[in-house]
Amino acid sequence: MKTLLIENNLLLASNLIKEGKLVAFPTETVFGLGADFKNENAVLKIFKVKKRPKFDPLIVHIADRNMIFKLWKNFPDIYLKLIDKFWPGPLTIIWKKQEIVHDVITAGLSTVGIRMPSHKIANEFIRLSNTAVCAPSANLFGKVSPTHWEHVMSEFNGKISAIIKGYSDIGIESTVVRFVDDKLLILRPGFITIEDLRYIYPHTYMANELDRKHSPGHFKKHYAPNVKTILYNGWESLDKLLKKYKNKDIFVISFKNNYNMKNQIILSKDGDLKEAAKNLFKSLKKAENSNCDLLLVEIVPEYGIGIAINDRLKKASAK
Ligand code: TXA
Ligand code: MG
Numbered sequence: 001m002k003t004l005l006i007e008n009n010l011l012l013a014s015n016l017i018k019e020g021k022l023v024a025f026p027t028e029t030v031f032g033l034g035a036d037f038k039n040e041n042a043v044l045k046i047f048k049v050k051k052r053p054k055f056d057p058l059i060v061h062i063a064d065r066n067m068i069f070k071l072w073k074n075f076p077d078i079y080l081k082l083i084d085k086f087w088p089g090p091l092t093i094i095w096k097k098q099e100i101v102h103d104v105i106t107a108g109l110s111t112v113g114i115r116m117p118s119h120k121i122a123n124e125f126i127r128l129s130n131t132a133v134c135a136p137s138a139n140l141f142g143k144v145s146p147t148h149w150e151h152v153m154s155e156f157n158g159k160i161s162a163i164i165k166g167y168s169d170i171g172i173e174s175t176v177v178r179f180v181d182d183k184l185l186i187l188r189p190g191f192i193t194i195e196d197l198r199y200i201y202p203h204t205y206m207a208n209e210l211d212r213k214h215s216p217g218h219f220k221k222h223y224a225p226n227v228k229t230i231l232y233n234g235w236e237s238l239d240k241l242l243k244k245y246k247n248k249d250i251f252v253i254s255f256k257n258n259y260n261m262k263n264q265i266i267l268s269k270d271g272d273l274k275e276a277a278k279n280l281f282k283s284l285k286k287a288e289n290s291n292c293d294l295l296l297v298e299i300v301p302e303y304g305i306g307i308a309i310n311d312r313l314k315k316a317s318a319k
Pocket of ligand 1: 056057112136137174175176187
């Protein structure tokens with residue numbers, strides 16, 4: 001199969017969706033690998049090309065707010081406040097699904113996650129498709145998420161119908177939430193922080209392991225580069241690792257410090273967590289393409305978006 005690289009012709013991309021094909025598209029968080037949510041065969045193809053286990057549900061992306069009434073059963077009032085504040089944007093909200101949402105999308109769960117991306121291309125592409133587009137991140141299962149069309153091309157060239165050219169500005173996935181027993185639970189930390197959510201709904205909490213049974217897609221190892229990865233915390237711990245692995249070809253990704261090493265990327269010279277998030281996945285990609293045999297990555301401060309960054313780093317380095 002030839003994979004088209006689409007630049008301006010979003011009508012062509014939307015026609016491919018209508019024909020049941022797979023199209024990767026940029027969103028503000030990461031690229032999605034999209035299919036028409038109504039077409040079960042197209043949805044099944046996503047799992048196949050991504051090598052994603054069938055028990056890991058997909059998010060449904062919309063461009064028109066009224067779709068929530070079609071996709072969700074009666075939902076809590078607080079959801080309208082969240083939607084007013086955070087949509088379009090990087091918040092995925094989970095609720096009980098209507099019959100129209102196929103079980104393959106939700107992995108047999110009675111709930112579906114919905115998100116309205118703010119990326120102009122994503123928004124226009126979904127609108128022209130005249131449907132909802134279900135999409136996981138456009139990477140092979142368990143691997144680093146793509147923030148640039150070239151990342152998608154390197155994994156899916158010849159396997160999907162098209163890739164829409166573009167970039168992801170935020171660079172880290174959406175925050176996934178669900179309302180349970182009067183609490184808003186964060187099932188996956190993301191760009192929208194717990195503080196942002198508490199401002200709208202004070203009873204917001206990070207889900208504990210038990211609550212995470214609501215989100216089957218949480219694996220210990222995920223977002224993993226194709227090279228052994230170890231985390232460090234500050235210069236002393238880096239120094240120890242450099243000595244221990246002195247015979248290895250090492251690549252370092254630091255938060256803000258410059259160690260003047262040959263193979264080093266700094267996530268944000270100013271120590272800005274938003275900039276670090278934006279650079280995170282593309283730096284992991286660069287490291288895995290550098291032919292190094294060990295990657296050392298610095299943990300970032302554990303607040304704000306730092307919580308989501310560290311979550312990805314811990315999973316990327318898990319055994
Ligand atoms: O920013 C994002 O969310 C990106 C862009 C493309 O929108 N998408 C993304 O999708 O990260 P994916 O499939 O890589 O991650 C979705 C996460 C998974 O951990 C999945 O288990 C969880 O959301 N999820 C999806 N539907 C769910 C549901 N009904 N209940 C609980 N968790 C759900
Ligand atoms: Mg993913």
